[in-house]
Amino acid sequence: EIVLTQSPATLSLSPGERATLSCRASQSVINYLAWYQQKPGQAPRLLIYDTSNRATGIPARFSGSGSGTDFTLTISSLEPEDFAVYYCQQRYVWPPLTFGGGTKVEIK
Amino acid sequence: QAQLVESGGGVVQPGTSLRLYCAASAFTFSSHGMHWVRQAPGKGPEWVAFLSHDGRTIYYADAVKGRFTVSRDNSKNTLFLDMNSLRADDTAVYYCAKPLWEYSYGEVFDYWGQGTLVTVSS
Numbered sequence: 017e018i019v020l021t022q023s024p025a026t027l028s029l030s031p032g033e034r035a036t037l038s039c040r041a042s043q044s045v046i047n048y049l050a051w052y053q054q055k056p057g058q059a060p061r062l063l064i065y066d067t068s069n070r071a072t073g074i075p076a077r078f079s080g081s082g083s084g085t086d087f088t089l090t091i092s093s094l095e096p097e098d099f100a101v102y103y104c105q106q107r108y109v110w111p112p113l114t115f116g117g118g119t120k121v122e123i124k
Numbered sequence: 125q126a127q128l129v130e131s132g133g134g135v136v137q138p139g140t141s142l143r144l145y146c147a148a149s150a151f152t153f154s155s156h157g158m159h160w161v162r163q164a165p166g167k168g169p170e171w172v173a174f175l176s177h178d179g180r181t182i183y184y185a186d187a188v189k190g191r192f193t194v195s196r197d198n199s200k201n202t203l204f205l206d207m208n209s210l211r212a213d214d215t216a217v218y219y220c221a222k223p224l225w226e227y228s229y230g231e232v233f234d235y236w237g238q239g240t241l242v243t244v245s246s
Contacts, residue, residue: 050232052169059219059236060169071224071234103168107231111183113159113171 018042018106020116028124035091037119039104044084048108051080051089054118055100063102064089091121099123126151126235128220133240140210144240146203146220151235154198155226157181159233160205162216162242172218173205177227188214210244217241 019042029035039049047067052060062071064080067087077092091098104116132144146158160172173194174183182194193206203220218240221233 052233059239060233061236062224062232062234065224065232105169105232110231111171111174112185113174113231115169115171118168 017112018045018109018114020104020106020114022102022104022116022119024119025117026120026122028122029094030124031094031096033094035089035094035098035121037089037091037102037121039082039087039089039116041085041087041106043109045106045108047083048106049080049082049087050105050107051078052103052105053098053100054103060103094121126222128222128235128237130218130220130237130240133218133242135243135245136210137246138211138244141206141208142210142242144205144207144218144242146205146237148201148203148220148222151222152226153196153201156222157228157231158196158203159221159223159231160194160203160218161221161233161236162214162218163239164213164216167216169219170216174231175203207242210242212244215242215244 021040023038051064054060068080079090101118101120103118127149129147157176159174163169175194191209195204219236222235223231224234
């Protein structure tokens with residue numbers, strides 16, 4: 017099973033600042049890494065798939081990069097609606113599909 | 125756009141059974157493999173089960189293998205999850221999730237239902 021480790025657990029930032037979230041895989045997932053955003057009481061929402069492809073309707077301030085075992089989600093300038101929990105997920109080796117433990121982006 | 129609506133959750137005692145439902149609409153259900161994903165309170169999502177579009181391929185997480193059964197009725201656009209021998213650590217919100225691509229076995233989820241809460245407690 018591929019384990020995904022996200023860091024930091026919590027990121028405290030102000031609106032307008034840049035957010036950089038990390039996801040590290042226990043073995044290479046090539047580029048088969050996705051990112052989701054989740055707000056309280058809601059289901060996860062797909063942001064990025066296959067490292068850098070934005071899902072339909074996702075603003076350009078969200079971008080993804082990386083390869084192999086190290087991946088980054090960047091939010092170039094935080095909007096008020098971006099404060100949420102973010103999860104990474106790999107689809108390279110499954111079952112099982114695995115998710116990271118999440119990074120909470122909170123208002124500083 | 126696609127819609128997924130789960131139902132069937134509730135409060136049950138350990139060792140008992142429950143059936144969850146996922147009603148799909150606004151996409152070609154019979155062309156998509158479907159997944160169940162759960163999320164325990166305060167935790168990240170955990171993948172539970174996959175059923176291919178034609179019902180021929182099934183995968184389960186080790187934590188539920190032998191206790192849970194996933195099935196589907198393509199004529200009714202409905203996905204099911206039969207859960208037996210429920211344990212306290214099965215307590216979670218259960219989501220059905222639609223993969224981005226048809227007929228694909230490489231999975232990212234572009235639509236999720238609103239979830240149904242299963243609480244296993246004595």
